[in-house]
Amino acid sequence: MNHIQFDKVNGILKLLDQRFLPEKEDWFICKTLTDVIYALKEMVIRGAPAIGITAAYGCCILIKEISKYDDWQGKLYRGLENLAASRPTAVNLSWAVNMMRHKLEDLQIKDPQLIYDFWTKEATSLHEFDIEINQKMGKLGADLLEDGDVVMTHCNAGALATGGYGTALGVIRAAVEQGKQIKVIANETRPFLQGARLTAYELAKDGIEVKVACDNACAFLMKNKMINKVIVGADRIAVNGDVANKIGTYGVALLAKEHNIPFYVAAPLYTIDPNTAKGDDINIEQRPKKEVAFINDKKIIPDNVDVLNFAFDITPAHLVSAIITEKDIFRFPYDFKGL
Numbered sequence: 196m197n198h199i200q201f202d203k204v205n206g207i208l209k210l211l212d213q214r215f216l217p218e219k220e221d222w223f224i225c226k227t228l229t230d231v232i233y234a235l236k237e238m239v240i241r242g243a244p245a246i247g248i249t250a251a252y253g254c255c256i257l258i259k260e261i262s263k264y265d266d267w268q269g270k271l272y273r274g275l276e277n278l279a280a281s282r283p284t285a286v287n288l289s290w291a292v293n294m295m296r297h298k299l300e301d302l303q304i305k306d307p308q309l310i311y312d313f314w315t316k317e318a319t320s321l322h323e324f325d326i327e328i329n330q331k332m333g334k335l336g337a338d339l340l341e342d343g344d345v346v347m348t349h350c351n352a353g354a355l356a357t358g359g360y361g362t363a364l365g366v367i368r369a370a371v372e373q374g375k376q377i378k379v380i381a382n383e384t385r386p387f388l389q390g391a392r393l394t395a396y397e398l399a400k401d402g403i404e405v406k407v408a409c410d411n412a413c414a415f416l417m418k419n420k421m422i423n424k425v426i427v428g429a430d431r432i433a434v435n436g437d438v439a440n441k442i443g444t445y446g447v448a449l450l451a452k453e454h455n456i457p458f459y460v461a462a463p464l465y466t467i468d469p470n471t472a473k474g475d476d477i478n479i480e481q482r483p484k485k486e487v488a489f490i491n492d493k494k495i496i497p498d499n500v501d502v503l504n505f506a507f508d509i510t511p512a513h514l515v516s517a518i519i520t521e522k523d524i525f526r527f528p529y530d531f532k533g534l
């Protein structure tokens with residue numbers, strides 16, 4: 196699934212528009228930095244690694260767009276800051292923008308066309324690298340899944356959330372590729388419905404058996420022994436192993452602990468943020484009221500009533516049975532020093 200496509204000749208980024216899946220496979224076209232920031236904020240594209248890759252291509256679009264101005268350097272740094280700030284929780288976004296900026300500063304190139312050429316290569320290699328590490332993570336993590344497992348996942352940590360293949364869904368894909376029979380329960384993941392719309396879409400497309408469950412069915416399903424394992428992705432992992440992921444993940448982890456079900460997190464090493472000591476230090480994005488207050492343009496709450504729309508929560512490290520990365524499988528107490 197090539198859902199992020201960059202046309203270097205014309206400086207155009209094409210994104211499979213995740214707002215309309217699974218009904219429509221529409222493409223959103225980004226020609227300006229404003230388009231890229233809009234795509235990130237409105238979740239045309241979402242998922243931590245995918246927004247990092249989009250931001251890297253966004254840097255290329257930015258330099259092309261501003262190259263005609265004399266004061267392009269000032270515009271460049273302001274643009275990069277705005278891009279990095281478009282969503283706050285997933286570390287991959289600011290990580291990607293900083294990585295592009297630092298590589299440029301190291302090289303000291305001053306010609307916009309050369310910067311464009313250089314950044315295009317960097318963004319493309321980040322994209323390819325992400326797919327490669329997902330496949331490695333998948334192979335490593337697949338050993339944790341057994342033939343016949345029913346695996347619950349929350350949100351979408353699949354190909355659509357990454358450069359391709361997926362983190363949590365990459366582990367499931369790799370286990371299936373090894374010949375194991377794996378069934379997936381995708382939590383619907385209110386309010387944006389990443390599980391119902393996106394996880395179900397991509398697994399069904401791959402012929403992996405998937406059923407969608409309401410978020411509030413989790414306790415019932417676990418109590419009735421309908422789930423063997425849980426595997427989710429991450430938006431940011433603190434140095435102590437606390438995990439920020441889609442709102443609802445913490446509840447799933449607590450329930451998994453209560454029912455003695457292993458709870459795994461799959462994420463690339465660059466999701467571990469050396470600058471975040473613990474989960475409480477992570478900025479939790481709050482999203483617009485409309486996402487909770489409306490379903491399919493129909494208002495579902497009374498007038499003059501407000502909502503709470505925290506997009507992520509923190510799962511404390513001790514609830515996480517293992518963190519699967521492309522390099523190793525880590526277990527509590529987490530020690531990422533020396534990585």
Ligand SMILES: CSC[C@@H](O)[C@@H](O)C(=O)COP(=O)(O)O
Pocket residue numbers: 241242243244285349350351352353356357361362363389427428429430440441442506
């Ligand atoms: C490999 S994606 C991991 C996480 O980014 C994913 O689980 C998640 O929470 C995505 O949130 P979203 O708001 O859809 O960007």
